[in-house]
Amino acid sequence: MQRLGPLALIFHALFVLFIMAPLLMVIAVSFTDKGYLSLPTDGLSLRWFYAIADNPDFIDAFWVSVWLAFLSATLATAIAVPASLAIARKRFWGRNTIAAFLLSPLMIPHLVLGVAFLQFYSKIGLGGSFAGLTAAHVILITPYALRLSLASATGLPRDAEDAAMTLGASRWVTFRRITLPLILPGVAGGWLLSFITSFDELTMSVFVASPATQTLPVRMYHHITQTIDPLIASVSTALIVLTFLVMLLLDRLYGLDKVFVGKG
């Protein structure tokens, strides 16, 4: 292994700065004491954080997003776990096709999903409904949950289960005591990644959400296209802090690098 030269370290510093810059910018602006967009050069103020409380539509949108993400991540995991166990460990007719089908939303631009659901829901009378939004999110995030639990299920040592059965465990006990604990990190990581992917999703939701079911990113997007003010910066800062906490959890649970390898 060769050591890193000073040039490499300078590049690294610049790269990290580039990655952090817009986030730091958002955070800095959110602490301004002015009534308009500016850096807090004269003094820090929390006034724009208090201002969030006066804008209940952001808070409502936040709770819509939380419920939506929780529900759709749970449903996606419920679809993904049995499917991943079948795909990873059994040979059956149509196996590859089914796997490709369940992963296919990864290849479809969110915009395309958005317009497809917009038309579909308005035809069947689910337009703008929370149920429709949830179903759309389940489609979108199932591949993420599936991929992580698929990775765990593939790495599962088959003989550990065989060993449990020869020791007298029933199929159900084997699943509960051997299989489930072994795939649990992947399942939990998949749930959390699905949760946050759903929580962050904008492009598809913009088409599907109605004013009553606006998610936080949709609410923020509409706000930004109207006006960029310190309020949106303080909302964003709060979101950055929350995401950071989830990120630490995800890293603990599954390893952030493994979550993202090959994502797309």
Place this chain on the structure above:
Amino acid sequence: MSFLTLESLNKQFGDFTAVKGLDLSIEKGEFISLLGPSGCGKTTTLQMIAGLLTPTNGRILLDGKDISHTPPNKRGLGIVFQSYALFPHMTATENVAFGLEMRSVGKAERLERARAALKQVKLDQFADRYPKQMSGGQRQRVALARALVIEPPVLLLDEPLSNLDAKLREDMRMELRLLQQDIGVTTILVTHDQEEALSMSDRIVVMKEGQMEQLASPLELYEHPRNTFVSDFVGKTNLIRATAHANDAAGAHVLVDGEMITLPGHSLEEGRDLTISIRPEKFHMSDDASGHEVEVRAAIFLGSSWLYRVSSKMGDLFITQPNNGSAGYKKGQSAYVRWSQDAVTLFEEGK
């Protein structure tokens, strides 16, 4: 004058001393093994010779020139890495030709020499395969050809056989040794496998905790290990407690399980606790009631020989006896063992 010299070589990693004051002179064409358990500093030493690590103190001289601080790409030594470190995106030929290309050898000559090198390791039919398409043994040969084709003054082998299965490993030992003698290249082998070191080397350096324990030819090392560590690490042995009894012109008289044995050339303080070493194959085992009585605890048939574990007043012993076609001893049977006095190696340390 020696060809490759290590002069009080030291390597520190923080507080940890990996290699302590190693001195070694290697003659041209010699095959030297660095033998020791993991963490003994043998690989660190090899990497310092290769230039992949810089010594903390001391010098490395190659043909009289100090190369201690020469970067690895200017040393021109040939190395076979433990993982083989083949370039996965190049064919066997491209792998072998790489070193020649770095020496600005023309393309035609490069290919010709690479093919000749592959032929030398009997891989001429696999010249256009990628490493992924070859077996472990074939990859190992590519790595060897790649190291040899640049005609290095010294060939360094870092546990080159450890990733092969047992049968292949034995074949490769012989082949590697013959090839080395053929080419006459000075070679240093790092290994933790004593059989490998014994079978291939001209001389062996036994290392422990960064220091040299003994430097000797394989036979010398086996027959006259300097201390209990070497005797236990190189080959199997039985370490038996003994007591010094008296000295006279014939040597030291030592008491082992009630029998007096004489060790010529020694003079020992009376009553002192000692350890003697007797190799398992140096025992003679029979039914005649002479020598030390033992009881067979376990018998294992190894094909060419029997391995017994027996209990005796000297403690438990391992004994091997050649297979002469008879049934051998059974568990629970009694027998008598004897040994000749020159089978005994004495260590002036208590067990």
Place this chain on the structure above:
Amino acid sequence: MSDQAHAGPGAKAAPYWMTGPGVIFFIALLGAPMMMTFLLSLHSYDFTLGIQDDWTLANYIEVLGDPYFHKIFGRTFGLALLVTVICVAIGAPEAYVLSRLSNPWKSVFLLVVLGPLLISVVVRTLGWALFFGGNGVLTMTAQALGFGEEPVSLMFTFTGMTIALVHVLVPFMVISIWAALQKIDPQSEDAALTLGASKFTTLRRITLPQAMPGILSGSIIVFALTASAFATPAIIGGRRMKVVATAAYDEYLSTLNWPLGATIAILLLVANIAIIVSYNQLVERRFAKVFE
């Protein structure tokens, strides 16, 4: 697989029970909407009468023949190409640096580089909007350096979109290349050095080719995501710098010409899948023999 060994009655059906709920759900809620969108693109639209019941390729002919759409598609794919190239140029060295750091720095910076992927694209784009705006930092810096009093704005520019999209997507590039670098036997670099290669030659001839699968898979991810990106072009590019995704959005939600919007969406989908599939095949053919 030794399934048959402990297969009870009905075990053959088990995989279908296990995948069935997902497959049925996907057929109903993914297959049906996608099919309807495709069918919608085959209808014509009248500004007073709305969506017609006819079957026509007119929408496709319009999009494929209109210079206005040529420009938007051209801009989108040009943007995707540029963003991909920049991501390779800065992502590859960063991945290399990351792979050479030792813990704890490695974990810390991996978190710093990958973490933003979890933060909403809206938030990340907002950060750049704050930089780029007429009274943003860029203007202040320019004024402080004496480049004149005119506000410098990258809002609604191609450059602004490029910078913001590189920022949003470069973590994907870093992680793919990093994953490829993890698989390299570090001794293969030592081997090259001892064979006489300089550090630079080792990097170019040994490390880079082995990182190539990561560079290629990172490229396809970044390209596909840029080509279909919506939030960042919508916020930074706005109406003035339309890309395919924002153009389709406008057809749906402003002009209300759904069939035309559906046509654009279908074309985007087809282009996206065609690029991903052909690229994957190319990569597979190229590397199947070399890497596992």
